[in-house]
Amino acid sequence: MKPDDLLRYITEHMRMSHVYQPVMLRELLKSDGEATVEQIAKALLSHDRSQVEYYEIRTKNMVGKVLTNNGVVVPVKKGSRIVGYRLKDFVDVQARDRDRLIAECEEKIADYIERRGVNIWQHRFNAKGYVPGSVRYEVLKRAKYRCELCGASAEEVALHVDHIVPRNRGGQDDLSNFQALCITCNTNKRDQDDADFRGVSDSYELREKGCIFCEAPSDRVIAENELCYAIRDGFPVTPLHTLVLPKRHVSDYFGLFQPELNAIRRILDNLRSSIQEEDPTVTGFNVGVNAGTSAGQTIFHCHVHLIPRRDGDVPNPRGGVRGVIPAKQSY
Template sequence: MTERLSASQLEDFVRNRMKMSHIYQPVMLKVLLDAGGEVSVEDVSRALLVHDLSQVEYYAIRTKNMVGKVLHQNGIVEPMKRGNRIIGYRLNSEGLSELQRKALSALCDQKVAQFLKQRGAVLYDHRRPSDGYVPGSIRYTVLKRAKYRCELCGAHEDQAALHIDHIIPRAKGGPDDLSNFQALCITCNTNKRDNDDTDFRDVLNSYEERDESCLFCKIEADRIVGQNQLAYAIRDAYPVTELHTLVLPKRHVANYFDLYQPERNAIEDLLQRQRKEICTLDRSVSGFNIGANAGASAGQTVFHVHLHLIPRRGGDVQNPRGGVRGVITDKQSY
């Protein structure tokens, strides 16, 4: 049997040894302490729910857009506003006695009970983990990549609950690949679902686009030094420095600015992986130039997007100051 802990041991754990990635541990301990030391899983779940900002925001949006809107349209409530923002609701009634309030409240309880009896366990299926569920490890990677901010509006997780969104929805054939995930706050994610009318069938089909006349659409397999679902990396055939690497989308697309967000994610993934590999292969590498030529006037000669990852070493040129500014020779130094 596990040794029973004293109050001082529990205090030491909470003060000094509790390692937290979220508020879950202290919340659960508080529930146990307040209940005398024994609780059900449901009791802990309810306590955690109180602190779950994503759930509060989820139902705040539905209060304003659904239930509050319907009751207002029926003349039952009036919205309370601060500027253009709804901050609450006022019952459109006056003169109710305490007895009348209690009777109407009990009637509402009856309506809830009747509805639950009719609908049963399926009532909240839309809030259960489903085919769209994202494992914790993927969630962590996506949020870390996004620096814990919404990738649409920029809100930090301290300001709004962040969701992991399939850029191309799974229902439209979107894969469970890191390149197809983005971090969105609950508001942006909700708005995206409601308003995004992109024909994702065309997007998915376009990933298979290749041009037989394009050098980068028919790269030999033995030249590929890294790849993921949407992009691959090769060493440059005419390297500026040793281990000069190109990272390209598999789709035939000419201009960097026409890349889809999943392709940008895939390219960034390979840039990071190739940087680590190059630094492992050559310890003398101490910096990189990263860039793409977009358009003939910018020097692009092969019209299939490719990013240059150029390793740099101390002393490889007399004066490296200015770096990529050197594309306009007399502007490099400043």
């Protein structure tokens, strides 16, 4: 391809969903038109901030601590945050001594790789299959950058995007089936896949004959995803009062699986936006679940109420859901 043709492609025809194309072309141009797959992969890796963050965590929590504890390095801090390291008492070092020390480090690296081979990087292959960066971002954002099992922060550990129901047990690449797990929880979970998920995939198909929500007519459904659906309430508290329900027959909120909670949250977010677009007078929402007879539940298939609220729809809205016990609403 001639330079003018390539320039035209880059400036006029390139359609980007990521940085991959220009990075690859840059590497080819820098290497006189030809580069190895490894070269291109390394160039792409240099732009992947998530990988840099992974090794920043490893530097601070693992190797940095070991070398600090052994008196070899000292942390460089900005306030209470570690921003770097320096060799302890490293002054007036001759170039030949520096080169010898670097060579010894290189030899240690080579010896270790020869003994262990690719197994030394096995911890980086815990998640099977590629998860797009956009999905990873949404999963981590939803989890507030914390492990959804142990609660560890991304500042302390590396977080993986995990299939809650594994692919090998029918789990889908749907946002509702992903969760953020730290490397420890993800490793432990994988060791228990057979025990944890045996039959879970089939259980999503559970329906109960005679349940009005298991048998809701399709023309009532206004939105759905893989695991849940939404209908308008048959006896609305306010206009556009909507119910969100798991497709699986489960009696109450506390019986929901994590993927169902994720799916319900997603559809609630979408419904909130669509209701506000349909009726701009909606200025708030009550989101509620009745769990158990004493809490007012009358249909024992879990359903989440999304009740649009408008300024002035009641004289005094203060207290909101506290109104389930009227005497306690106002405080």
